[in-house]
Amino acid sequence: MTKVAIIFHSRSGNTYQLAAAAADAAAKAGAETRLLKVGELPDPMVLDKEAYSELETDTADLKVATLEDLVWADAIMIGTPVHFGLPAPQIINFIDHSGPVAIPGKLVNKAVTVFASGSAPHSGAQTTILAVHNSLCHWGSLIVPNGSSVEILGSENNGSPYGTCSISRHEANNVHEDNLRAIEYQALRLVEVARAYQIGLQQTESAIKYVTLDDLTRKFPRLSMN
Numbered sequence: 001m002t003k004v005a006i007i008f009h010s011r012s013g014n015t016y017q018l019a020a021a022a023a024d025a026a027a028k029a030g031a032e033t034r035l036l037k038v039g040e041l042p043d044p045m046v047l048d049k050e051a052y053s054e055l056e057t058d059t060a061d062l063k064v065a066t067l068e069d070l071v072w073a074d075a076i077m078i079g080t081p082v083h084f085g086l087p088a089p090q091i092i093n094f095i096d097h098s099g100p101v102a103i104p105g106k107l108v109n110k111a112v113t114v115f116a117s118g119s120a121p122h123s124g125a126q127t128t129i130l131a132v133h134n135s136l137c138h139w140g141s142l143i144v145p146n147g148s149s150v151e152i153l154g155s156e157n158n159g160s161p162y163g164t165c166s167i168s169r170h171e172a173n174n175v176h177e178d179n180l181r182a183i184e185y186q187a188l189r190l191v192e193v194a195r196a197y198q199i200g201l202q203q204t205e206s207a208i209k210y211v212t213l214d215d216l217t218r219k220f221p222r223l224s225m226n
Contacts, residue, residue: 002195003072004031004187007065008079009038009090012051012172014117016059018164018183019079021175022115025187026077034073036065038094045083051172065094067101075111075194076141077187078132082116085124086131095135108140111194113186115164117175125165133162142197144190152181 004026010016016037023035037059046052070076080087087095101107114132118125136143146153148161157178158164164186166179 002031002074002191002198003034004075004077004191004194005034005036005065005069005073006077006079006187007036007038007069007094008077009081009088010055010059010079010117011044011046011081011088012168013055013058014166014168014173014175015079015081015115016055017173017175018115018117018166018179019077021180022077022079022183022187025184026191029188029191031075031191034069035062036069037062038090039064041090041093044090047170054172067098070098070110071101071106073110074198075144075190076113077190078112078114080114080116080128080132082118082124082128085127087116087128091132095132098135098139102139105140109197110139110141111144111190111197112136112139112141113144113146113163113190115183115186117166117168119168119170121167123167125167126160126162129160129162129165142193144186144193146182146186146189150185152178152185155182158182 006019006023008015008019019035023033026033080091083089114129116125116128133143145162146160146164152158155178157176164179164182166175168174
């Protein structure tokens with residue numbers, strides 16, 4: 001069974017709505033899923049405090065994502081609100097701490113896709129997704145974009161080939177139905193790619209040898225993974 005981790009941060013519920021829809025779609029496709037939030041920072045920037053408080057209650061039962069979840073997953077979905085054209089600092093913080101599993105190659109060839117929620121059509125959702133893609137290149141992951149070849153992606157509320165982008169208009173829990181259909185497609189595509197790669201691995205053996213943390217420590221004694 002393909003294992004999918006849906007890892008997100010949300011401020012007013014929009015990214016959470018996309019993440020929850022993605023988890024449902026992946027589960028319906030036969031995947032084992034984990035819907036996970038990233039850890040909060042000591043002093044988060046919050047515009048809508050009421051929505052943020054409600055979201056905290058709604059997601060209280062969700063576990064906080066760990067590096068073990070990254071290693072566990074065959075496929076990963078990362079969801080983030082837009083912060084000045086960049087991923088939320090909570091997402092950046094989580095990625096920044098991924099070195100202990102990324103450097104030894106434990107995230108190599110995992111299928112990964114990204115989605116985002118911004119306030120307006122040109123508020124930076126696509127640059128946000130591409131910024132996360134930069135990190136995925138360092139992980140060595142297989143980036144899975146939406147493309148443009150499915151009808152729902154051409155609706156006036158969609159259109160991003162990089163990953164699903166919703167437009168909140170500064171309103172809480174304001175995800176358009178078209179965006180929910182797009183994220184469902186994105187989840188299905190991710191599961192399909194990850195499953196195909198798993199089948200391929202069963203028929204061949206990789207000749208690539210990745211380093212371990214012990215290898216790095218021996219080569220670079222001053223290197224610290226803390």
